[in-house]
Amino acid sequence: MTIFKKTFLPLIIGTSILLAWEFLVPFFDIPNFILPRFSKVIEALWNQKEILYKHSLVTLGEALLGLSISVVIGVFCAFSIYSSKNISKILYPIIVVSQTIPIIALSPIMVMWFGYSIWSKVSVVILFCFFPIVVSTLDGLNSVDKDLEDVLKALGGSKTQIFIKLHMNSVLPDFLSSFKISATYSIAGASIGEWLGSDKGLGIYVKRVAGMLQSDAVFAGILVLSFLGLFLFSIGLLLEKILLKYRRGIKENTYEIKKI
Numbered sequence: 100m101t102i103f104k105k106t107f108l109p110l111i112i113g114t115s116i117l118l119a120w121e122f123l124v125p126f127f128d129i130p131n132f133i134l135p136r137f138s139k140v141i142e143a144l145w146n147q148k149e150i151l152y153k154h155s156l157v158t159l160g161e162a163l164l165g166l167s168i169s170v171v172i173g174v175f176c177a178f179s180i181y182s183s184k185n186i187s188k189i190l191y192p193i194i195v196v197s198q199t200i201p202i203i204a205l206s207p208i209m210v211m212w213f214g215y216s217i218w219s220k221v222s223v224v225i226l227f228c229f230f231p232i233v234v235s236t237l238d239g240l241n242s243v244d245k246d247l248e249d250v251l252k253a254l255g256g257s258k259t260q261i262f263i264k265l266h267m268n269s270v271l272p273d274f275l276s277s278f279k280i281s282a283t284y285s286i287a288g289a290s291i292g293e294w295l296g297s298d299k300g301l302g303i304y305v306k307r308v309a310g311m312l313q314s315d316a317v318f319a320g321i322l323v324l325s326f327l328g329l330f331l332f333s334i335g336l337l338l339e340k341i342l343l344k345y346r347r348g349i350k351e352n353t354y355e356i357k358k359i
């Protein structure tokens with residue numbers, strides 16, 4: 100029953116949705132430029148495969164670069180805020196305010212600053228991705244057991260040892276959850292950046308074919324964007340599986356600080 104729920108049930112539901120899409124569109128006589136049949140989308144995906152492949156590499160590269168920088172910035176900001184109340188009072192409000200401004204409104208500014216280079220798109224990805232990482236990592240740090248930290252200090256643990264054995268152990272689940280969220284955001288950020296100023300990438304591809312009312316090609320581009328988002332999310336799942344296994348090893352040895 101568990102295997103059925105995990106594997107076959109989602110497959111049945113997904114297949115049912117696609118079949119409904121395929122047959123209900125002609126049944127209700129919906130124009131192709133509004134909603135094409137699913138088979139038309141697959142046909143467009145096949146016919147445009149080389150163009151979509153080239154554009155997807157550009158979008159994926161922008162998303163990965165922006166996501167990587169977001170991780171560095173997010174973790175650095177979280178530890179800075181955690182380590183100093185003065186930094187927290189200055190930096191945290193700025194980070195929060197930066198998220199109250201619609202990112203799509205900031206995108207044209209990034210184009211003005213960086214032109215049509217990759218950095219205008221990467222900067223948009225960073226704006227999308229770094230905030231969840233900052234907040235979740237900070238929550239993980241704030242959940243550190245203070246009593247256990249005092250015990251480890253009393254037992255002679257160095258700052259580095261306590262950081263690895265305790266703080267990393269506490270932060271990892273929250274960080275990895277935020278990483279998975281940011282991984283999916285990164286594709287959206289890259290495509291929006293391309294939409295507003297680029298000559299390459301899936302964002303500008305979708306914009307161009309939408310202008311020509313080629314809705315099947317639009318859905319094909321969206322489908323590829325979804326695949327890229329799922330790909331990055333699966334990387335997050337893989338990292339979670341590996342690092343949380345490492346975390347369990349740390350957790351088992353946390354109280355053996357005398358041996359390190």
